Amino acid sequence: MAAVVHYALENGAVEFREAPRPPEIADDEVLLASRAVGVCGSEVHQYHNTHSWRVNVPVILGHEFCGVVAQVGKGVRGFREGDRVASETAARICGRCLYCRTGQYNLCAERLGFGYGVDGAMADFVRVPERCLHHLPDSVSFESAALTEPCCVAYNATCVQTHIRPGDSILVLGPGPIGLLCLALAKLSGAGWLGAAGLKQDENRLAIAAQLGADRTLSGG
Structure with a gap:
């Protein structure tokens, strides 16, 4: 095979x-x-x-x-x-x-x-x-x-370990697959302000973060 x-x-x-x-x-x-x-x-x-x-x-x-x-x-x-x-x-x-x-x-x-x-x-x-x-x-x-496993990683970090409550302000550092999934789950958990921060080479990923509900995206480095 x-x-x-x-x-x-x-x-x-x-x-x-x-x-x-x-x-x-x-x-x-x-x-x-x-x-x-x-x-x-x-x-x-x-x-x-x-x-x-x-x-x-x-x-x-x-x-x-x-x-x-x-x-x-x-x-x-x-x-x-x-x-x-x-x-x-x-x-x-x-x-x-x-x-x-x-x-x-x-x-x-x-x-x-x-x-x-x-x-x-x-x-x-x-x-x-x-x-x-x-x-x-x-x-x-x-x-x-196929995204079930990384989504579960993000769920454990965002919903189990972090205990996000409605209205919380959340900044996700690193817009890789896990970071983007964390952002989406934070949105579903009722977070208020959502931000995503990455490097200059993360422009495409930060654009996805905005599509997923980030109120602001930041790049640097």
């Missing part, structure tokens, strides 16, 4: 390659046919070999993804072939530590994510544990669903 492979720990060591189809799935896994995959800033770092985390090369990239269930393991109960789904990113967790037992499995010390720890979704097929999957409504396109 076709895949985008990070094949060595050196600058530019990412390319399209033919890769073997994932081996037989476990009882608690599904085989997912990829339909849309986002490109994260972390993958740009892996491409340039400027990342700070361990990467198990060679590995297929892609952790912001959705697709269609192509095959289900014997123990899978919540999904069936043909289901449209989006996936979380924690491909492997211990399931035993305090973080895992309290729903904070993203902090598990044994966590391995798609695209660096195990093969990700920039391929025709990817193996995914059932616990990572969420059903997609027919009204949500695959292209939109």
